[in-house]
Amino acid sequence: xxxxxxxxxAIRSIFSNKLRSFLTMLGIxxxxxxxxxxxxxxxxxxxxxxxxxxxxxxxxxxxxVMGRGSQASLTYEQAMTLKDxxxxxxxxxxxxxxxxAKYGNNSVDSVMVNGVNSDYQAIRSIQVAEGRFISPMDDExxxxxxxxxxxxxxxxxxxxxxxxxxxxxxxxxxxxxxxLALKGSSIAGSDDDAIFIPIKTMFYFDKxxxxxxxxxxxxxxxxxxxxxxxxNNHLLVVFKGDTSAFRIIDQSQILSTVxxxxxxxxxxxxxIAGISLLVGGIGIMNIMLVSVTERTREIGIRKALGAKKxxxxxxxxxxxxxxxxxxxxxxxxxxxxxxxxxGKAMNIDANPTLSTILVSFSFSVLVGLFxxxxxxxxxxxxxxxxxxxYE
Amino acid sequence: xxxxxxxxxxxxxxxxxxxxxxxxRALDGxxxxxxxxxxxxxxxxxxxxxxxxxxxxxxxxxxxxxxxFLNGIDTSKLTDNQxxxxxxxxxxxxFQNFNLLQRMTALENVELPMIYKGVPAKERRERAEMLLExxxxxxxxxxRPNELSGGQQQRVAIARxxxxxxxxxxxxEPTGNLDSKSGNEIMKIITELNERGNTVVVVTHDPxxxxxxxxxxRIKDGRILGNxxxxx
Ligand SMILES: Nc1ncnc2c1ncn2[C@@H]1O[C@H](COP(=O)(O)OP(=O)(O)O)[C@@H](O)[C@H]1O
Ligand SMILES: [Mg+2]
Numbered sequence: 001x002x003x004x005x006x007x008x009x010a011i012r013s014i015f016s017n018k019l020r021s022f023l024t025m026l027g028i029x030x031x032x033x034x035x036x037x038x039x040x041x042x043x044x045x046x047x048x049x050x051x052x053x054x055x056x057x058x059x060x061x062x063x064x065v066m067g068r069g070s071q072a073s074l075t076y077e078q079a080m081t082l083k084d085x086x087x088x089x090x091x092x093x094x095x096x097x098x099x100x101a102k103y104g105n106n107s108v109d110s111v112m113v114n115g116v117n118s119d120y121q122a123i124r125s126i127q128v129a130e131g132r133f134i135s136p137m138d139d140e141x142x143x144x145x146x147x148x149x150x151x152x153x154x155x156x157x158x159x160x161x162x163x164x165x166x167x168x169x170x171x172x173x174x175x176x177x178x179x180l181a182l183k184g185s186s187i188a189g190s191d192d193d194a195i196f197i198p199i200k201t202m203f204y205f206d207k208x209x210x211x212x213x214x215x216x217x218x219x220x221x222x223x224x225x226x227x228x229x230x231x232n233n234h235l236l237v238v239f240k241g242d243t244s245a246f247r248i249i250d251q252s253q254i255l256s257t258v259x260x261x262x263x264x265x266x267x268x269x270x271x272i273a274g275i276s277l278l279v280g281g282i283g284i285m286n287i288m289l290v291s292v293t294e295r296t297r298e299i300g301i302r303k304a305l306g307a308k309k310x311x312x313x314x315x316x317x318x319x320x321x322x323x324x325x326x327x328x329x330x331x332x333x334x335x336x337x338x339x340x341x342x343g344k345a346m347n348i349d350a351n352p353t354l355s356t357i358l359v360s361f362s363f364s365v366l367v368g369l370f371x372x373x374x375x376x377x378x379x380x381x382x383x384x385x386x387x388x389x390y391e
Numbered sequence: 392x393x394x395x396x397x398x399x400x401x402x403x404x405x406x407x408x409x410x411x412x413x414x415x416r417a418l419d420g421x422x423x424x425x426x427x428x429x430x431x432x433x434x435x436x437x438x439x440x441x442x443x444x445x446x447x448x449x450x451x452x453x454x455x456x457x458x459x460f461l462n463g464i465d466t467s468k469l470t471d472n473q474x475x476x477x478x479x480x481x482x483x484x485x486f487q488n489f490n491l492l493q494r495m496t497a498l499e500n501v502e503l504p505m506i507y508k509g510v511p512a513k514e515r516r517e518r519a520e521m522l523l524e525x526x527x528x529x530x531x532x533x534x535r536p537n538e539l540s541g542g543q544q545q546r547v548a549i550a551r552x553x554x555x556x557x558x559x560x561x562x563x564e565p566t567g568n569l570d571s572k573s574g575n576e577i578m579k580i581i582t583e584l585n586e587r588g589n590t591v592v593v594v595t596h597d598p599x600x601x602x603x604x605x606x607x608x609r610i611k612d613g614r615i616l617g618n619x620x621x622x623x
Contacts, residue, residue, distance in 0.1 A: 005506050016494055301490045304451055305551070306479020306507040308472050385452045388490065 002314065010319035013291075014326070024287040025327030027280025028364050032331025033338060034273035035360040036352050040339035042266035044350030049262065053255050057125050058221040061228060061250045063214040063235070068245040073210035074238065076199065082216065082234055083119075087227045090119035090217035093199060097206045101195060102168040103156040111152055112194045113169060115202025116215075123217040126191065131163040131178030138177075139198040146174040147196040150182040169195070172205065224250050274363070280327065281367035288320050288375035299379050300387025309380040316376030317369065324368020328361045335360070397460075398558060398590055399425040399448055404457030406443050406613075417443040419613035421457070425592065427558070430585040432593045432604035440613040441594040442563055448592065449482045449561045450474045462558070479508050483552025485581075487564035489544040491536040497523060497547045498532040504554040522550035526580060542573025549580055560584055563594045578603050 014021045065073055076093055083091040095115040101108045120126070121133040129150070138145050146167060153162050162176045174197065183191050203209045218227040228248050239245035292299070299312055336352055343350025406418040417440045425431055433441050446452035447459060450466060459466045461477065469477070483504075484490075491500045501519040510518070523532050526546040536544050545565060552560055562581060566574030582603060585591045593604060601607050602621075609616040 002509075012494065297490075298492055301492060302503070302507075303475070304449070304478060304484050304490070305504045306475055306555070308475040308507070311507060385446055388451075388486075 002311065003318070006311075006314045006318040007322065009315055010322040013319055014322060020287065021323060024284055025280075025323055025330065027283035028277065028324050028327030028367065029280075029331040029334060031273065031277030031280040031367075032328050032360050032364050033335040034276050035270060035363070036332060036335025036356055037338040037342065037350075038269040038273050039266060039356050039360075040335075040350045040352040041342055041346070041348070042262065042269050043353065043356070044339075044343050044348035045346070046259065046262040046266065048348045049258055050255060053251060053258060056251050056254075057123070057217070058251055059218045059224065060123060061216040061218060061224060061231065061248060063216060063231060064247045064249075065212045065214075065235075066245055066247070067212075068239045068242040071239065071245075073212050074214075076203075076209065076211055078238060079211045079214050082214070082231055084230065087219055087223050087230055088216055089219045090123045092117045092120035092123055092215045093211040094120070094213045094215060095199060095202050095206060095208055095211065096213075097202070097208075099169045099195075101152065101156060103162075103165065106156050106158075108152065108155050111169075113146075113202070113205075114194055114196050115199035115206070116196050117199050119217070120196070120215060123215045124191065127181035127183070129179050129181040130161070131176070133178055134196060134198050139200050142201045142204065143198060144172065144174045144201060145177045145198065147178040147180065148176060149180050149190070149192045149194045149196075151190075151192040152195055153179045169197075169205070224252075277360075277363060277367055280364075281324070281371040284320055284323055284368055285371035285375060287323075288316065288372055289378070291319075292316065292375050292379040295379075296382060296387045296390040299382050300384050300390065303382070303384035304388065312382075313376045313380040316379045317372045320372025320376065321365060321368045324364050324372075325361075327368075328364035331364065332357055332361060396427040397424050398427050398462055399423065399592075400458075400460040402458040404447070404459055405455050406440070406447065406452070407455045416613050418447070418454070421613070421615060423608065423615065425590065427590055428585070428588060430582070430591045430593075430605045431608060432595060432601040432606070433608045433610055434595055434598065434601040435610035437596055439610050441596075441610060443613075444610070445561055445563045445592070445594050448559075449484055450477050451484075475507075479504060480555050481557050481559060483549075483554070483557040483560045485545070485548050485552050485560065485562035485565045487567040489536070489541070489548045489568070491544055491547055491551075493536050496533050496535055497528060497539065497550075500536070500547055501551045501554055504551060508555050510555075518554065519550070522553050523547070525553075526550045540573070541569050542576055545569060545573070545577050546580065549577070549584075553584070558590055560589050560591045561594075562592070564596070565593065566595070566597070566600055574600070 067073055079093040080091055082088055097113050098110045099113050101111045116134065117139050118134050118136045126133060133147055134145065146169070148156070148162055156162065156167060157165070162179055165176050166173050167176060180191060197205065216227070216231065218224045228250060231248055235246045236243070302312065339350045339352050401421050401423040404418055404421040405416065408415040408417055421444065433444060435441050443452065447454055450461070462481065466474070492503070498519050501522055502515045505515040505518065520532065523529060526549055528543060528546055528550070531539060531543060536547070539547065560581070565581065566577055569577060578600060581591060581593065593600065595601050605621055607619040607621070609619070
């Protein structure tokens, strides 16, 4: 009853001064819009990064070798002994080098060439679009064959079918035996922009036999931890107990690192947006204080007619809640539109979640309450005589 | 009707305003009894303390010392909320400058005291319409104060003062802002209210207005000079 009446008074007072009410709400509107848009985009990009990492394959283990003293790397044979066929089903050392690739008059500078063995295909779940991937025979025979990532193939060949053609890598001729399907970029680098050659061919091509990076496939996702232990024990023997000589990471570790980064980022963005909400709240307080002064006489009249302190308090608090709540609703609408639009542009799913909407709305209402209490209290405590004398 | 019942009883009442070092004795030892159903005018020059006295009678302001009993209740023992309740149900104010809320229609202004009393919406509306009809504004209910003449605004204010059927009507210079014709109309309505049984106190500096009351209390420098009961 009292509340309904106070709400009516509040709505009337808000609508009797539309421009001012809108400007007052603007701070809250912008704040809520920013919170919803930024948090949703943060969540959207987290989701997309997460799914990219998961697409790396949950069996994947990566080993980086930093070395110890004179032993700075592994030999190919040392690396391949990790493959026990039980917990570890695939091992491919990788040696990378930057080259200039040429086909006829087409030339691409600084292309990543990866020397890998045939296991690499299974470890990274690589799809071949045309031809085939590197075979064990290519490796054993040190064949000068190359498999092209999707983008490299397009850049060098355009619409020509690359399979069977000869390309030159830093002037050396390689026969193209396959082209990979488009994969999209991922955290572990894009295969689309790389060229793959047999690792043993790479030894001579790059004059480098030192293995510093190994991709390993565990036999199934549940035995990744066991596989990591086996690898760890094995390498500890090789490096004489020096744990800092190598690093073993798997997909779930990358995921949790990335997640902690993106969570921090989301909180930061949300916090910045939250500050603008707070500024909006101060705007409300400012206008409410002006409004109390302007309506001093009204307050005096109401008190003379029997309004109690709490009636006046309620009237002004509800007015400030209505302002902030209305601003919150407009902010939700604007934030939703902004998040969805930006999400489309960035190609991520940035639709605001219900909890984002509810939290930012409650926050805006809380801001209205917090910054409304002081002016409302001031109004409620006005001396009726002074208020009636006020011109 | 028990016309001997004392509604307002003041003993040695003072009100002192302090402004820095200076004291203003706005009321200086007031003894006053007003019985139920009386029609009293309080008359004095500007600055004599009439408004101050009126505000204290209406529980809008509080005395500095002395005693004030309203309907037998010692007002100094009441809380802010109880005083607000008294203003709401027992007292109807009529001000010199009408003091209507500009953003509301005549009808809504009259409903206001009933809102604070918690009267249900339908009853409130019906009673407000009835009261506006009583003061002759049946066709002006939806008008806002700035669409009404001074006399009409004061009639809305009187209807509002009657909203919760208070025992006491307090009018502070009710004709002060009006031409003599509307002033007379207002005094006629106020006189009728007294004839219907309301206790009425009118504050004025105008002897002609004061003369319309049944009893005249003269006040000067915050003191009561004399009491003059008119023969009926
Ligand atoms: N709030 C106040 N502060 C200080 N002095 C006041 C205040 N209200 C009234 N006064 C003083 O008290 C005296 C009586 O004022 P008031 O009751 O308004 O007189 P009247 O209504 O008879 O003109 C005047 O001298 C006035 O200046
Ligand atoms: Mg006065």
